[in-house]
Amino acid sequence: MGQLTAxxxxxxxxWVGRDTGGQPDPAVELxxxxxxxxxxxxxxxxxxxxxxxxxxxxxxxxxxxxSCGLPVSVSRTAGLVVVAARRxxxxxxDVERVRPLPALALARRWFPPADLTWLADRPEAGxxxxxxxxxxxxxxxxxxxxxxxxGGGLRREMPPPGLPWRPVPGAEALWVGHxxxxxxxxLAVAVHATGQVDVEVAQRPGQRAAEVAQRAVEVAQRPGxxxAAVRSASVERTSLPVVVRGNWSSRCSTLGRL
Numbered sequence: 001m002g003q004l005t006a007x008x009x010x011x012x013x014x015w016v017g018r019d020t021g022g023q024p025d026p027a028v029e030l031x032x033x034x035x036x037x038x039x040x041x042x043x044x045x046x047x048x049x050x051x052x053x054x055x056x057x058x059x060x061x062x063x064x065x066x067s068c069g070l071p072v073s074v075s076r077t078a079g080l081v082v083v084a085a086r087r088x089x090x091x092x093x094d095v096e097r098v099r100p101l102p103a104l105a106l107a108r109r110w111f112p113p114a115d116l117t118w119l120a121d122r123p124e125a126g127x128x129x130x131x132x133x134x135x136x137x138x139x140x141x142x143x144x145x146x147x148x149x150x151g152g153g154l155r156r157e158m159p160p161p162g163l164p165w166r167p168v169p170g171a172e173a174l175w176v177g178h179x180x181x182x183x184x185x186x187l188a189v190a191v192h193a194t195g196q197v198d199v200e201v202a203q204r205p206g207q208r209a210a211e212v213a214q215r216a217v218e219v220a221q222r223p224g225x226x227x228a229a230v231r232s233a234s235v236e237r238t239s240l241p242v243v244v245r246g247n248w249s250s251r252c253s254t255l256g257r258l
Contacts, residue, residue, distance in 0.1 A: 010088040010197040012189060013038070016095075016181065016205050019081040027074050027081045030203075031058055034085035038070050053146030055090055073143045077185075080205060084189055088197070092143030092190040094136040095181075103131035110154040114169075118160060129186060133161035136188035137176045141168055144190040161188075181205075 015030045028048065035046040035058040051057035051066050059069035072085045073093040084093035104127070107116045115134055122130045142153040158176065159166030165177035168190070176190040179199055189199055 010086065010195065012084060012086040012091055012191060012197055012199045013202045014093065014179065014187070014189065014200070015083045015085075015203040016185075016201070017081050017083075017203065018205060019076055019079055027076070027083060030081065030083040031056075031072055031074070031085075033203075034058060034072060034083060035070055038085055038087055039068070053090075055143075055146045058085070073140075075139070075143075080185070082187065086191065086197070090144045090146065090192055092140040092145070094139035094143070094188050096132045096136055096186050098129055098132060098184040098186060101128050101131065103127040107131060107134075112155050112157050114157050130161065132186040133178055133188070134158050136186050137161060137178070137190070140188040140190035141171070141174065141176050144174065144192065165193075 013034065015033065017026045017030050019026050031048055032043050032046055035041065036043055039046070039058065039060060041060050045061045047059050047061050049057050049059060049066065049069075051069055051071065056072050056074065057066050057069040058072055059066040063069065070085055070087060071090050072083060073091050075082045075094045077095050077097050080095065080097075082093055082095045084091050104116075104120060107119050111119070111134065119127060119130055119134065137158045138149065138153055138156055141156065141158070142148040142150075147153065157169045159168060161178050163177050163179070165175045168174040168176055173192050173194050174190065175193040176188060177199070178186065178188050179201060181187045181201065181204070183205075191197065
């Protein structure tokens with residue numbers, strides 16, 4: 001099985017699946033899918049655990065220290081679960097469904113002045129979406145930092161949402177952006193960054209993880225096609241800078257929810 005990485009380039013992958021609240025936990029299924037593809041290990045050898053700073057990690061069972069583990073991040077919204085994974089270092093992801101909400105009132109309560117000013121200047125018709133872009137960015141950044149929204153995470157100033165990917169004010173080499181998922185979904189991904197990395201949506205809602213895995217293997221095994229060919233089979237790709245960095249614990253066969 002070929003790994004979904006390319007020589008000299010780092011890639012953050014995003015999987016989006018349906019979450020019905022049943023068993024097996026779809027988040028565990030997607031995390032194991034990420035581990036199989038990016039660590040090139042069979043499912044039975046994968047363990048879900050935490051790395052330094054409490055960030056979630058998928059590692060091989062014969063790597064108890066997680067020195068070669070796969071940093072991952074998980075987010076849920078109504079009926080959906082999103083998993084992001086990246087070989088090179090910390091990653092954070094958050095997703096929300098677009099819905100009516102009192103954007104300015106919430107921003108006045110929770111956001112710093114710069115975020116409130118930006119939001120107030122946005123067109124009223126799209127203000128709820130813009131609020132959720134800021135909110136998901138804060139969540140994704142907090143997860144990439146390994147602290148969530150603790151310690152005033154909602155008060156952390158965010159760059160204006162969207163693409164190209166933007167540096168987080170006051171944070172060294174930390175970037176956040178909003179790859180498009182379409183429909184009524186707002187997605188944010190955050191990474192530590194000094195180089196360049198591709199960000200690819202490897203699975204979208206309604207697409208079975210097994211189909212994605214089989215497609216990756218088929219492309220990787222074609223004569224004359226290497227890892228770069230696997231990357232080209234992804235649904236969506238963009239670029240942002242990244243830096244190489246080097247208890248919730250269960251086997252990937254565990255049925256408990258994350």
